[in-house]
Amino acid sequence: MEDKSIGRLVSILYRQSQVYINHALKDLNISSSEYIFLMALYTNEGCSQEKLSSLLHIDKAATARAIKSLEEKGLVLRVNDENDKRAYKVFVTENGQSCRGIIYATLKGWTNLLTDGMDEVTINIVFDALQSMTEKLQNTDYTESSADSGGNAEENR
């Protein structure tokens, strides 16, 4: 039905990445829906829960679930915001910091698996095309909410 649907392939690859990451981070007891928040916090220490939600384009309920779970696992710590008692600032604990190397290595392992056996020229064409798509989309106002998203934490990986 959808010929040459790059969107469909991106969606399949993303889901496959979640299975890979779940497996790779199993021993750390970190799920694919949680690691992304640790990644964002490594470069945005003390970020509010609301800001995390908007940075990652993940809804507030799912953000709250993930942060609560990470806190229960002792990987992050929520601290009441002095300026807004209803808001939380989120910090990575020492245990959370100790996962950093493995998380980065896992993501590198995933990309290596994706491109394994592909020639450099093709890798570069695919990388440049996907990068130009993400940049174009960041500047496309196709939703009402895109104006207040303020960038993408994954850019910092």
Next chain:
Amino acid sequence: MEDKSIGRLVSILYRQSQVYINHALKDLNISSSEYIFLMALYTNEGCSQEKLSSLLHIDKAATARAIKSLEEKGLVLRVNDENDKRAYKVFVTENGQSCRGIIYATLKGWTNLLTDGMDEVTINIVFDALQSMTEKLQNTDYTESSADSGGNAEENR
């Protein structure tokens, strides 16, 4: 830190797609975490909740949440499995079927947006490369659970 990380770009593009889809399906009151189950059910009518979870590589809790929400919206119907009283078979209601055209059009719109302004040669290289990645990964046993996943419903789009 991660040069030429195709994995990172896939992840960003996927998240951008979720924002796009949420916006496009807002009037139908279908979220980006729900439409994927409707898509799978359009081609797997009467599928069990457990099978849906494994087809889409989405964990059981998230699957249960999405199906419950779709049922509350009158878009799917859960029926007790005659052979296993604890299991549910899921069917798309007439209302759920009526969303099909808009969902497919939305996904087509997303792919068109991704490839807008790209030349045919590049589109073909990117498509072929991503397709070969998904095929390679489907045949890679990098997790214990990959053996019982039994394919990917998104293939049927």
